[in-house]
Amino acid sequence: MTTNGADLLELALARVLAEGAASADAVLVESDVLEARVRGREIDFVKQAREQTLGIRSFVEGSKGLRCAITSSSDLRAETVARIAEECVALARAIAPDPVAGLPEDGFAREIPDLSLFAPGEHPFSVDDRIQSARQAEAAARAADVRVTNSEGSQVGSDYSRIVYATSSGFVGEYRTASHSLFSEPIVSQNGDMQRDYWLTVGRSLSSLEDPAQVGRRAAERALRRLGARRIPTCEVPVIFDPLTAPSLLGHLVQCVNGYAVYRGASFLAGRLDEAIASEQVTVIDDGRLPGGLGSKPFDAEGQPTRRNVVIERGRLASYLLDSYSARKLELKTTGNAGRSAASAPRAMPTNLWLEPGSLSLEDIIGGTSRGLLVTELIGMGFNPVTGDYSQGAVGFWIEAGEIVHPVHEVTIAGHLGDMLSSIDAIGNDLLWLGRVAAPSLRVARMTVAGD
């Protein structure tokens, strides 16, 4: 990483202002990326690169507010930077003035805390070592059982990024992040039935990752237990989500508490602030400053300090997720949740968002369920944030008298997200971070399962 980021941003901002912009910001993202996959004993692919993108956002004075445009480029030659700066201002002049548009007026981060997002001793990493991890996971998955007959492979990813952000009002900040992952997806077969499943580990440092052989074995165990899956009759029963599927419910919640969906009236939770929207057992927190968190960052995409926000407090909707634009639209304050890629406008996004764990193990929750469905994988896009209606394809296990009886597939589960959140009646202690949104096992008291 050789570019002097701050200088480049200064050049871009100066050019935009010279073209007549009233204010502007710019972001540079540089990344070193590696991806490699091993399948069986063979390397499937190895992919490496250095990427860079510069994004410029300019605001031009209009009669009733500011006109806003964004340009970006992966070509950072000086003449291209000058050109996209000029194009940005020219484009803004063609856009309607928006009385609410603009940079945050104040509140910029004064300090840039070290959030352990990068382990300096691990960079540059050895490509061979990472491929070796994939080999170990793959070998362990394949050796786990004779019924492991094939695989989609075991894949590693490593990414080192540097993010530099500057505004025309004088803020300049930068930070570095790393993320590493290992994913294994074996295929098992028996009597003509073929099933797959996966396991993965993700972290900011290589040393925080789960042991590769264990990743492979867990993936194989998950696939093996799906053999013999069958359908079940249509019914209404309690549905348990495991720590791999429960975060998807929070993902849907995030869509609905996003400031943009709220001010547009495109969320069933618009206008519900301070109301009870979930069971009293439910507390959801967004915190951008968890050390080593996969969604942590010292400042957000508008230079505002990240912070801890309680989104749902014991069932009550306590806060939306906001950047400065959606906050102004709703006459609220930003929650420091602006996120953007170099090529997009800031938007409200979660940082590290999780549902507070309870005291039960998943086994306890299953044991306390007389008849129900444990869901271990969901497929589809069956959630409507405007209405809250929910309907997804599901894979999992049928529970009778507190015990798992057989694997289940080719069924759907359906309900309304509001009803689902309100009827959560058991929460696990098994919070697992595999991304920016995490949730422990949880049980929804009643959903419709469609099958035979």
Added chain:
Amino acid sequence: MADTPEPTSALPFFRTQFGLDERSLATVLETAFERPIDHADLFFEYTTQDSVSLEEGIVKSGSRHLEQGVGVRAQVGERQGYAYSDEITVERLRLAASTARAIAEGTARQRAVAVGGQGAPVHNLYPLAQAPTEVAVAKKVALLDAVDVYARRIDPRITQVMASLVAQHRQLLIVASDGTLVGDVQPLVRLNVQIIATDAAGQKREIGYQGMGGRYELEQLLDPEAWKPLVDEAARLALLNLDAQPCPAGTMDVVLGPGWPGILLHEAIGHGLEGDFNRKGTSAFSGRMGERVAAPGVTVVDDGTLPNRRGSLNVDDEGTPTQRTVLIEDGVLVGYLQDRLNARLMGMKPTGNGRRESYAHLPMPRMTNTFMLAGNDDPEDILRSVEHGIYAVSLGGGQVDITSGKFVFSVNEAYRIEQGRLGSPLKGATLIGNGPDVLQRVSRIGHDLELDRGVGVCGKDGQSVPVGVGLPTIRVDGLTVGGTEG
């Protein structure tokens, strides 16, 4: 714009913009062959993407993104090494080539590579007078303003209108060690309209979405004859859903309407017939070539050569000309979708389906435009034939588990069918089925084949590419409908 190239050849553009000639390109490939590899290729891309979007009655934002880069790939056996760079210089290319070739061990005898030729693809499916990214932004803004005004006059219950117009101009150059040298210029335009309706009591909200696009002149989207029906449709869906009843749950007969419901084919069988999964034996369709996988009368094709369609390409992202590939003929599995690597490993021919999202991605077998050929049944008769079921007219997205064959897609507009008559509109729900047998349950095929309006995006292994689908009205006996009413 002065440097706009001829519509079907990107070669002159890359030559002048980056000072690349056949000799320097050959030198880069020769660098890759310093190790014992089977094949190497270079993929150059220079893409401009513009968008403008409207909400709350004003066009609030505009953007322009420039993506340039080059990917260098080396193949040996099943292995692929890939390195890419945002900087397009011969020095960078040679560096990338030595990174990519590292998947092969040892050294090889020096090999001379020759590249040459016209560089123009055999097809010319989307010749344009003007690149969509060169249309004045004021025209695009005026279109979105007109959409907003028009939509709000349709009904007082319409409370929010969101619209966007996206234009892409993608220039490619593919150079390979077998001598391939081919370029393409791929335009792509798309108009999206989302309408939110709120009932009179202000309690209930619903959303209607419609989009259209393809590889054609952006001017076509500016025509009110084109966009007004689209806006009408989005508004109709939002208003209709305000009165929708909960969808039933359970297994029943389903009639799928023509056009976009072809996503059923894309999910249920299309992915399962991609060469990579079949070469690895991980698809529910693996080893089933020549077997009956659909009812008699069902013929499914993938066709990348339809003029101006969103899923069409003159050449795929490996330089292979696109073609019409029959996947299922009269119910029997007859074809796979192939890229070069999987075709070579399976001893088959590439089918022009090697696609990638960008220079930052490895190509994979992907669909283009996938559809079922028309049958002989009258669509009205098909509806009348159902005693108890649902009629699914408009669908959302879908997904498939390749290995188990289970697939889902979501329904946005549906009606109950009782004794052959259409009943009340139903709320959206997910439908689930099993790929290898769902087409065996197709009992009626309409004569009304339609292709979708040009909005499909297919995701695979983290890569998105534009695709098309199509379907005549069909009846499927026994699909599981994921509603809430028992």
